[in-house]
Amino acid sequence: MPGHLLTIEEYAALGETGSGFTELTEGRVVTCPGSGRTHDMAVCLLAGQLERQLPPGLAFAVATDLDLCLVPTGEPGFSRRPDLLVFGRAALARPGGLLRADEVLLVAEVVSPGSKRTDYQVKRDEYADAGIPHYWIVDITGPVSLVACAGHRGAGAVTGTFTTDVPFPVKIDLDALIGRHAGTAR
Numbered sequence: 571m572p573g574h575l576l577t578i579e580e581y582a583a584l585g586e587t588g589s590g591f592t593e594l595t596e597g598r599v600v601t602c603p604g605s606g607r608t609h610d611m612a613v614c615l616l617a618g619q620l621e622r623q624l625p626p627g628l629a630f631a632v633a634t635d636l637d638l639c640l641v642p643t644g645e646p647g648f649s650r651r652p653d654l655l656v657f658g659r660a661a662l663a664r665p666g667g668l669l670r671a672d673e674v675l676l677v678a679e680v681v682s683p684g685s686k687r688t689d690y691q692v693k694r695d696e697y698a699d700a701g702i703p704h705y706w707i708v709d710i711t712g713p714v715s716l717v718a719c720a721g722h723r724g725a726g727a728v729t730g731t732f733t734t735d736v737p738f739p740v741k742i743d744l745d746a747l748i749g750r751h752a753g754t755a756r
Contacts, residue, residue, distance in 0.1 A: 574597075575596070575597025575598065575646035576594060576597050576598075576599065576646060576647065577597070577643070577645065577646065577647050578594065578637050578643075578647030578648075578649060579643075579647075581594045581647060581649055582635070582637075582649075582667065582668055584599070591651050592651075593649055593650050593651055594648055594649035595648060596646055596648065597647060598646075602651070603684075605680075605682040605685075606682065606683070608748060609680055609682050611747075611748070612680045612708065612710050612714075612747040612748055613632055613633075613653045613654060614632070615746060616653075616654060616680065616708060616742065616747055617630060617632050617654055619742050619743065619746070620654070620656065620740065620742070623738075623739070623740045623741070624656065624738070625739075627658060627659055628656055628657070628659065628675065628738070629656070629657060629658075629659045629661075629662060630654060630655060630657075631654070631655050631657070631669070632653060632655075633651055633652075633653065634655055635649050635650075635651050635668045635669070636649060636651065636652060636655060636668060636669050636670075636671065636674065636677070637649055637667070637668040637669065637670050637671065638650060638671050638697075638699075638700040639670055639671045639672060639700060639701075640671075640696070640699060640700055648696065648700075649668060650693060652677040652679055653678055653679050653680045654677070654678040654680075655669065655674050655676070655677055655678075656674070656675050656676040656677075656737075657669060657673045657674045657675060658673060660673075661673040671697075671700035671701055671702050672701060674702050675702075675703060675704060675737050676702075676704040676705070676706065676737055677697050677702050677704070677705050677706070678706040678707075678708060679693060679705075679706070679707055680708045680709075680710060680747075681708065681709045681710065681711070689707055690707060690717075693705075694707070694719055694722075694724070695722070697719075698719070698721045698722045703737060704718065704719070704720055704736070704737050705718075705719040705720075706718055706719070707719065707724075708744070708747070709727070710748050713729045714729065714745055714747050715727035715728060715744065716728050716732045716742065716744055718732070720736070728744070729744060730745065731743055731744065732744055
């Protein structure tokens with residue numbers, strides 16, 4: 571690893587650095603361990619439910635690097651790898667580089683053991699500061715719940731079925747993300 575704070579361009583040039591994945595926080599490379607099968611299955615099942623309901627013109631990706639664009643080019647940067655992102659299909663045509671915050675409509679994080687504070691507070695603030703309009707926090711401990719945030723504001727946790735028209739009409743069966751229903755979500 572370089573011995574200095576990295577710009578987003580330097581970080582993107584690193585590629586993968588080993589097991590798990592990395593993120594960039596204020597120019598510092600942070601290693602994130604794998605999240606486990608239950609977490610990964612919940613992400614996939616959430617992506618499957620979303621995919622069937624996305625309006626034309628939108629696309630999704632899982633575990634994709636995102637430039638938060640919080641600092642000017644050339645300064646120590648910020649990159650996160652959200653569990654799931656929804657963005658305009660036009661971003662697919664842009665050559666090279668990381669997805670940028672201004673291309674993203676929705677970010678979803680599935681809370682992992684050890685990431686609760688980061689997902690509920692740190693990432694929530696970073697995504698809001700980056701101008702990402704919608705952030706979902708899916709907590710798979712206890713009854714599965716979803717907190718929908720718009721900017722720095724968040725609603726209360728929803729369990730069972732999450733239904734919204736914002737940023738697009740969608741209905742998510744939260745119980746199907748884990749437990750005995752996992753793998754049977756339609």
